[in-house]
Structure formats: C-alpha cells, structure tokens
Amino acid sequence: MSFSLGLLCRQCCHSVLSPRPALVRDFSSTPILALRRTRKIPVLSKKALAAKARKRAAKARKHIYENEKMTLESAIDVIRAVEVAKANATYELVIKTAMSRGSIIPKGRIALHRETKARPEDRILVFAEGRQADEARSAGAHIVGGIELADGIVSGKHHATTILCSTALIRAITPKLGRVLGPRGLMPSERRGTVTDDFAGYLRRLSGTTEWKGDKNGVIRMPIGKLHFPIEDVVKNIKQFVAAVKRVTGNQKDAEEKGKSKSVKPVNAITRVMLSSTQAPSIQISDI
The missing domain is CATH 3.30.190.20 (Ribosomal protein L1/L10, rRNA-binding domain)
Incomplete structure (x- = not known):
C-alpha cells in the first residue's frame, strides 16, 4: 500500500518522495573558431598619433615651477x-x-x-708644417709645430685654450690626442671648424669673440x-x-641649412x- 505525505519541495515543486527529473545539458553547435575572433587593432595615421600625443601631454603632470x-x-x-x-x-x-x-x-x-x-686672452696652438706654419705664426698663433707637439700636450708642457690642425696632420695626431683632448673639448674637428688650412681666416674670426x-x-x-x-x-x-x-x-x-637638410x-x-x-x-x- 503506497501513500503520499503531501510534502512538496520548495525548489522544484515536486513531491518529496517522488524521484527528481534527470538533468539535461544542452550543447552549443557554434564552431569554436567563430568564438575566438580577435579584434583588429586599427593603424593610426601620423596626424592621429600626434593628436594622441598632445592629449597625453596635456594630461601629464606639469613641473612644480611651471606656473612661475x-x-x-x-x-x-x-x-x-x-x-x-x-x-x-x-x-x-x-x-x-x-x-x-x-x-x-x-x-x-x-x-x-x-x-x-x-x-680673456686666448692661447692658440696650431699643428701645421711648412708654409701653413708660417701663415699661422704671422696670424698670431702662440705655439706652432708638427706632430712633435703632441707629446708636449700629453705631458702638460703645452697649454692652450684653442687647438687648430691642418687637414694633412689630423690623422697623425688623432690616435695620440683623441682621449686626452676629447673630454676637454679641445680636440680639432671639421664640424667645429678647427681642422682647417685657412689659419689666418679662423684667427681673424676668433678675435673679438x-x-x-x-x-x-x-x-x-x-x-x-x-x-x-x-x-x-x-x-x-x-x-x-x-x-x-x-x-x-x-x-x-x-x-642655408634649411635648404640642405629637412x-x-x-x-x-x-x-x-x-x-x-x-x-x-x-x-x-x-x-x-
């Protein structure tokens, strides 16, 4: 003889004594590759990148003395x-x-x-030989000579505020004086104009500056x-x-420089x- 107590479950609304229904799981048939679609990152133009940089700079923290x-x-x-x-x-x-x-x-x-x-009075040292050495002496150079002056510079015998060199001797003095004069900013270089064959013109421009x-x-x-x-x-x-x-x-x-390089x-x-x-x-x- 079977009987029911009339009790219902609060979660599934079935009788307590009746068996619960089996759980059913639905599977999706959507392809896996469709779920893994990656979002393409847009390539910004130069104008957009510049605008983005300006916004970032505007939001950046300003220096403490910016308003002073x-x-x-x-x-x-x-x-x-x-x-x-x-x-x-x-x-x-x-x-x-x-x-x-x-x-x-x-x-x-x-x-x-x-x-x-x-x-202050400049003390000029010039690496030159022959006719160029005579021109440098007449232009007002204090010390004029050839490669032999390099040893005097290394030992501290010769002191100068400006050192010039002819184009013929620059390769000969660079191995000896590069590490000595480079950190002091006295090494002759073509970019600064201190490697030249026109010593009279350079010393003329040097005076009064x-x-x-x-x-x-x-x-x-x-x-x-x-x-x-x-x-x-x-x-x-x-x-x-x-x-x-x-x-x-x-x-x-x-x-002149604007026309040469942009x-x-x-x-x-x-x-x-x-x-x-x-x-x-x-x-x-x-x-x-």
Whole structure:
C-alpha cells in the first residue's frame, strides 16, 4: 500500500518522495573558431598619433615651477628690485639642454652686443708644417709645430685654450690626442671648424669673440650683463646668446641649412632658460 505525505519541495515543486527529473545539458553547435575572433587593432595615421600625443601631454603632470615663469622684461625688473643695493651685480643666464647619451657637449664662440667683462686672452696652438706654419705664426698663433707637439700636450708642457690642425696632420695626431683632448673639448674637428688650412681666416674670426661651453650635463652658464646696463642692452645680449645656443644645439637652423637638410633632429633640445644674479632668485623665462 503506497501513500503520499503531501510534502512538496520548495525548489522544484515536486513531491518529496517522488524521484527528481534527470538533468539535461544542452550543447552549443557554434564552431569554436567563430568564438575566438580577435579584434583588429586599427593603424593610426601620423596626424592621429600626434593628436594622441598632445592629449597625453596635456594630461601629464606639469613641473612644480611651471606656473612661475615670467617674461624676460618682467624677470629683469624683479632682479633689479632685489639687487637694488648692489649696482655692479652680474646677470647670469642658465640654459638647460636635454643631453642624451653620446651627445656632444655644446660649445661655441660669440661676440655679444655689449660685453659683460674683458675678454680673456686666448692661447692658440696650431699643428701645421711648412708654409701653413708660417701663415699661422704671422696670424698670431702662440705655439706652432708638427706632430712633435703632441707629446708636449700629453705631458702638460703645452697649454692652450684653442687647438687648430691642418687637414694633412689630423690623422697623425688623432690616435695620440683623441682621449686626452676629447673630454676637454679641445680636440680639432671639421664640424667645429678647427681642422682647417685657412689659419689666418679662423684667427681673424676668433678675435673679438668670447667662448661659451656647457658642462657634461648639458647646462650652459653665461654672464650676460651688468645691473647698471640699460635694459635694452641686456635683452639684446640674452636674445643673441640664446639664438647662438639654438643654432649650435640644432634647435634653430640658418637659411642655408634649411635648404640642405629637412629631416635633421635637434642635437640637444633646450628644456629651460633661467635668469638670475648674485642675490636674486633664479627665474624661468617664458618668451624665449
């Protein structure tokens, strides 16, 4: 005799004593390859990549002193106000460049609109022989000779602020002096114009100019004027010097260079230009 208790399961609504229905699993007949379709990554154009880079740069965190920039004339006014008790103070211009590994230390010569101090006397050493040696002596070179001068430079006997070399002797002196003069920025090179056969013309251009040079980190410091100078003279000196640095570092090209090459990248990008004095703070310039 069978009987039912009348109890129902709350989950399946069947009697407790009745057997549960078997579970049935449905399988999909969709091909596996159809489920594994990969999304193609679109190839962006140069214009789209540039716009993406601009958006990323706009969202990037700015430098802590980004909002403390001043125009050149405003920075000069602030420095003059701070240095009111010292009329003979010196303006110093600091230019920071992004020195990448293997970059050449920026270096050059300039004749400013108004010199800050008397130019130091240059001591010229020239590697030349024969008629070229006589021309170098008559042009005002202090030390003139052939390959024998290399040993004196290595030993410290000969000291010079500028070293020139003729095209005939450059291969002979490079193995001896490359490691000695290279780190000091004195090794003759064709790019700098110190490997030449026109010694008279080079020494003529050398006279009346001041040498400037960056350090190993790419920081260039230059006394650019005195506090008692008129503001117009200080502005001319700063703009003239910044333009010279831009040409040497590859950030600005002359008209002749623009026609020759179109895709030459800057050697060292200028990241910051700051003006200061003896007691005044260093102020970042925004309009240079």
